[in-house]
Amino acid sequence: MQARAGVTQPLAELHGLRGDALPIDALLAAGEPVVLRGIARDWELVQEGARSMQAAMDCLRRHDNGQPVTYSWGAPDIRGRPFYNDDFTQLNFEVRRGALSQVLDEIAAHAQDASPPTYYVASLLIDTRLPGLRVGNDLGLAAQGIDAPPSIWIGNRVTASCHYDAMNNIAVCAVGRRRFTLFPPEQIHNLYPGPLDPTPGGQSVSVVDFDAPDFARYPRFSDALAAARSAVLEPGDAIFMPSLWWHHVQALEAFNVLVNTWWSSVPAHVPTPMHALYHAIWALRDRPEREKEAWREVFDYYVFGAAGQAGGHLPPQARGALAPMDDALARQMRAMLIAKLNR
Incomplete structure (x- = not known):
C-alpha cells in the first residue's frame, strides 16, 4: 500500500461501547x-481466533450445518484480488460450490504459502448456515431496532476492491486484521468505477489497483486519496460505514473472518435506488444536454427536494404518487411501473 502511505487520514474512533448501546x-x-474499537472483544470467535487459526476454524465447524457453500476461488497469480481480466469482460476467479469444512481445510493447507490460491466465502447468512453461532457472537443490534440478519465472510488474504453498498453497514473484524480505506460518496468521480455487470461482488468496483495505482491512466485517483480515511481493525474491532461510502478492504492474515450487518434507514416497501439508476441510464443519459438539464430540475423538484414539497400545495386526496409513501402506495407504484415497462 505504498501509494497511500502518508496520504490517507485516520478514521474517527469510539471506545468502550457495547453493541446494544450504540448511538445508532x-x-x-x-x-x-467510525471505528468501534474493542466492541466485540468478548466474542467467542474473537477469543478462539486469538488462541490460534485452528481454534477459530474449529469454532466455525461446530456450527456448520453441512449444507454446501458458494465461494470464490482464484489462482495464485490474482494475488488475492478477485477482479477482472485485462479487458474487463470476464472475472479473474471461479465461483465454486463445496463444503465449508473443505474450504477451511484448503485455507489451512495453504496458510504458509507465499502466494496461496484465493479462497473467499462471501456474505453467508449466519442463521441459516451456521445456526447457533450468534450465541456468544452478536452485537445485540436488535436492541437498537436493527432487525437484520448478520452475514459472515471467511477467507485468506483477500482484497475486496473499493465499492459502495446501498445500505448502512456495521462490520466486525472477528479473526485476523483488516485494513479499511474509505472515501465519501462524492469521490465516485475520482475512483474510476468499473462495469455495472459483471462485478466481482455485486456492486461496481473501482478499477484502480490500490497496491500499484497507475496515476497516468487514472490521474483523478490522487484527488480521491486526498479525501481517503483509513484504519487497520484488530480482532474484536468493528466499523460503522454509512450507506454509499466507498470502501476498500484488505484482509491481512492467512485466515480472516468478518461478520457484518446491513440495514436500511427506510421502510422495507422502499426499493433499492439501483433500479432507478438503471432506468435513468436507459431513459435519460443519452438525451440532448438541454433536455438533461431540464430533467435535472424536474428530479430536483420531485425527488431530491424535501419529501413533501412537490405535493404540499395539493389537497391530500389529489396527491397520488406525491403522497407520503406507504406499503399500499408502494404496491400501486410497482404495479404501474411493471405495466408500463411491459408495453
Missing part, C-alpha cells in the same frame, strides 16, 4: 464512518 441515531445523523 447519532451515527446515522452524522453520516460519517
